[in-house]
Amino acid sequence: QSVLTQPPSVSGAPGQTVTISCTGSSSNIGAGSDVHWYQQLPETAPKNLIYGNSNRPSGVPDRFSGSKSGTSASLAITGLQAEDEADYYCQSYDSSLGVVFGGGTKLTVL
Amino acid sequence: QVQLVQSGAEVKKPGSSVKVSCKTSGGTFSTYAISWVRQAPGQGLEWMGGILPVFVTPKYAQKFQGRVTITADESTSTSYMEVTSLRSEDTAVYYCARGHDFWSALDNWGQGTQVTVSS
Numbered sequence: 001q002s003v004l005t006q007p008p009s010v011s012g013a014p015g016q017t018v019t020i021s022c023t024g025s026s027s028n029i030g031a032g033s034d035v036h037w038y039q040q041l042p043e044t045a046p047k048n049l050i051y052g053n054s055n056r057p058s059g060v061p062d063r064f065s066g067s068k069s070g071t072s073a074s075l076a077i078t079g080l081q082a083e084d085e086a087d088y089y090c091q092s093y094d095s096s097l098g099v100v101f102g103g104g105t106k107l108t109v110l
Numbered sequence: 111q112v113q114l115v116q117s118g119a120e121v122k123k124p125g126s127s128v129k130v131s132c133k134t135s136g137g138t139f140s141t142y143a144i145s146w147v148r149q150a151p152g153q154g155l156e157w158m159g160g161i162l163p164v165f166v167t168p169k170y171a172q173k174f175q176g177r178v179t180i181t182a183d184e185s186t187s188t189s190y191m192e193v194t195s196l197r198s199e200d201t202a203v204y205y206c207a208r209g210h211d212f213w214s215a216l217d218n219w220g221q222g223t224q225v226t227v228s229s
Contacts, residue, residue: 002154036215038155045205045222046155051215089155093213098169099145099157 003028004090004102011108012080020105022073022090028100030071033093037066037075040087040104049088050075077107085109112137114206114220121226122196129192130223132206137218139187140164143209145216146180146191148202158204160212161189169212196227 005023012018022035029035037050048057050066053073065076073092077084090102117131132144145160159170163182170178179192189206204223207216 033213034215038216040155045219046207046216047219048215048217051217057217091155091216098171099160099212101147101155101157104154 002103003094003097003100004092006088006090006102006105008103009106009108011110012077013110014080014082016080017076017078018080018107019077020075020088020090020107022075022092022102024071024073024092024094024100026071027096028071028092028094029068029073031095033095035066035068035073036091037064038089038091040089042086046089080109082109112208112218114208114218116204116206116220116223119224119226121228124197124227124229126196127192127194128196128225129190130204130206130225132189132191132220134187134189134208137208139182140184143211143214144180144182144189145207145209145212146178146189147205147207147216149205149222150199150202153202158191162211163189193225196225198227201225201227 034052038046039049040046053068054066088105094100140163143162146158158174161168161180161182168180182189206220208218209216
């Protein structure tokens with residue numbers, strides 16, 4: 001049971017928009033901790049996709065965007081492409097537990 | 111360009127220990143936090159703990175307190191993570207990753223080290 005809750009899976013057709021939610025609590029996201037997002041392709045290390053709730057590292061397409069409100073955060077992917085098929089994880093910091101991750105969401109491009 | 115390079119795969123017997131290394135190159139070592147994250151087969155990411163070398167004292171997730179030791183050698187820009195009393199459930203890929211501090215994004219990751227615990 002992960003401290004941050006994500007849907008196990010989402011799917012969408014090429015060109016569509018999908019969103020992945022990440023729900024925390026008053027001891028992590030709700031306490032003001034930033035949310036970061038990672039993309040993990042099969043058999044590879046995770047890659048930082050969004051940092052500080054809504055910022056993209058250099059090289060990440062602007063099709064990826066993040067937002068945060070209250071005790072939740074979301075990752076949106078617009079103009080879905082086949083290469084976006086991957087696992088996505090949110091991460092934050094909990095005042096009691098330290099670094100915490102969501103359980104991960106598998107994105108399928110139909 | 112910052113690179114984190116980890117030691118190679120390990121096969122261990124239940125009850126034994128394993129020590130994985132993570133060498134940082136191309137960037138500052140002492141003032142960045144190194145986290146250790148593991149991923150069991152088919153499972154998600156799990157933070158084990160980390161260390162900010164300049165402060166020496168590591169932080170651990172409660173689950174791993176007492177069984178995991180994380181250290182940092184500033185002279186070689188290398189962090190180490192040791193797990194004792196290994197059991198089959200510790201079979202996983204172990205990653206090191208770097209962030210500005212423990213609440214920042216992990217913006218550089220090692221390639222991962224497969225640890226297999228089997229009798």
